[in-house]
Amino acid sequence: MNVCVYTLGCRLNQCESEAIADSFSKEGFTVVSEDQGADLYIVNTCTVTSKAEQKARRMIRKFARIAPTLATGCYAQVNEEELKALSDQVIVVPLEKKAHLLQLAKHLKASLVSGMSMKEGCLSFSDGKASVFDYDAASFSYHSRAYLKIQDGCDNSCAYCRVHIARGKAVSLDSSLVIERALALEEAGFQEIMLTGVNLTMYDHQGDGLGGLLEKLLRALSANVRLRLSSMEPDHIDGRLLEALKDPRMQPHFHIPVQSGSDRVLQLVDRHYTISELSSILEQLKQSKDDPFLAADIITGLPGESEEDFQETKQFILSQGFSMLHVFPFSPRPDTPLYHAKHRVPEKIRDERALELRELSKQLHDSYRERQLGKESEVILQNRKGGHWYGLSGNYLEVKVIDAPPFAREGMLVKGRFSDKLPKTGKMEFISYETAIRN
Ligand code: SF4
Structure with missing residues (x-):
């Protein structure tokens, strides 16, 4: 039986989807990609932009023509009826029950053997308790x-x-469980762990913020x-967190939702x-590492954003030496205070501003890559193609690895340096030394 878990949106959704996919693999299902044809689709939706919602509807409609399709995630949470109306093959799983999906594979296995159809199996699935932190896949x-x-x-x-x-009030996973799960991931051979959450810096367990948690984690991990x-x-972001980030095991890559470089606009949008x-x-942050990769989210055309505000944002971006921008043209979301906002920025201007910043982002990324030439770094190996390994550096650059060790494997961390030249096209080259950092 094939199952496809299709994900839209943030890293948190990706993390949850992987745990769901993992639970299906463990029960003997084959996890396939969206173009391979599946007996069950699970779509993990996002509500951040209207584009993300449109895509969710398109994919759900497409999948539902092939097989039963479960829709979950933030969009499914706030617009259940809209998604149900797409097809009678669609079953919506609200966020408070999303973690139940981790037990669905086991239930389906039994119900399929007893002669139920896939859709009947899904509908008959109900489970008492699940927590938003049930996602602890040790293999992905x-x-x-x-x-x-x-x-x-x-x-x-x-x-x-x-x-x-959609997600509700901030909640944090008990720090002892974070450590337990991180150690399990280390045990399973992972050499990089990405910590995710809706608002990570709001992490708080018994008064310990994210900084306190990192201190404990870094003590526990090898x-x-x-x-x-x-x-x-x-x-x-407080002093304790900034201090913890100095540890060499913290990757030199920081992603900050800046949104605007104008105080006036920041205040307008709370x-x-x-x-x-x-x-x-x-x-x-810049001082905590040697030239870390610094990414910023920016929204263009927030209601009330004047030309002067936009210029301030541009100046701010240039003055901070960001390495990359994630640019989102503002899209009014139902149920939010800005949905009916006056002082709308015309779409044409909003989109021109987004285009300008995306161009700027390319230049910033190129100049960041150039600054890394010849520098030492570490890379996580990700895949092998045409006799070469490809991977991701600590400072978030995609690279082609030259001279990877003969015992290289996916997920292995290798040391080396960026080559001295930028290729005209394609990924930067990274010369690996014959040493790998291994468990
Ligand atoms: S910090 Fe603001 S943008 Fe981020 S999840 Fe919370 S309310 Fe939304």
């Missing part, structure tokens, strides 16, 4: 790096955001494992920091 279907979910929900209420509505953080909201506070945090 798709990735050479492990994802570990440590936080869910968010107590902020940014005026454009629908995710905090020297062979690296930690990477998914995005960090600026308003909870973000809880000023540009001067953000600059100080970014400065400390």
Whole structure:
């Protein structure tokens, strides 16, 4: 039996999807990609933009023509009826029951043997308890790096955001469980663990924030494992966290949802920091590593964003030396304060601003890659093609690995340096030394 888990949206969704896919593999199902044809589809949806929702509807319609399709995730949570109306093959699983999907494979195995159809098996599936932190797959279907979910929900209420509505209040996984799961991942051979959550810097267990958790984790894990953080909201980055990030096992890659470089706009959309506070945090992040990869999320055309505000944002981006931008043209989300906002920026201007920043992002990325030429780094090996390994460096650059060790394997961490020249096309080259950092 083939099952396809199709994911839209953030790293947290990816992490949860992988755990679900993993639970199916363990029960003997074959996990396939969306173009391979499956007996069951699970679509993990996102509500961040209207585009993400459109894509979810398109894929669900397509999958439902082939087989029963379970829709879960933030979009399914806030628009259950809309998705159910797409086809009678669609079954919506609300967020509070999403973690139940980890037990679905076992249930289906039994129900299929007893003669039920796949859809009947799904409908008859019900389970008493599941927690948002049930995702603890120790082996993953798709990735050479492990994802570990440590936080869910968010107590902020940014005026454009629908995710905090779908996911609810901030909750954190007990730090002893985080350590237990991280050690299990190390035991399973992972050399990089990505910590994920809806608002990671809101992590709080018994007064210990993310900084306190990292201290404990770094004490527990061996020297062979690296930690990477998914995005960090600026308003909870404190001194303890900044200190913990200096540990060489923390990957030199930081992703900050900046959203705007104008204090006026930040205030309009209820973000809880000023540009001067953000600059100080970014400065400390840059000092914690040797030229870390610094990515920023930016939204263009937030209601009320004037030309002057946009220019301030551009100036701010240029002054901070970001390595890459993730640019989102503002899209009004139902149920959010900005859905009916006045002072809308015309779509044409919003899109022109997005285009300009995407161009800027390419230049920033090129100049970051250039600055890394000849520098030492570490790379996680990800896949092998045409006799070469390809991988991801600690500072988030995709590379082609030259001279990988003969005992190389997917997920292995190797040391080396970036070559001295940028290729005209394709990935940067990384010369691996004959030493790998192994368990
Ligand atoms: S910090 Fe703001 S944008 Fe991020 S999840 Fe919370 S409310 Fe949404």
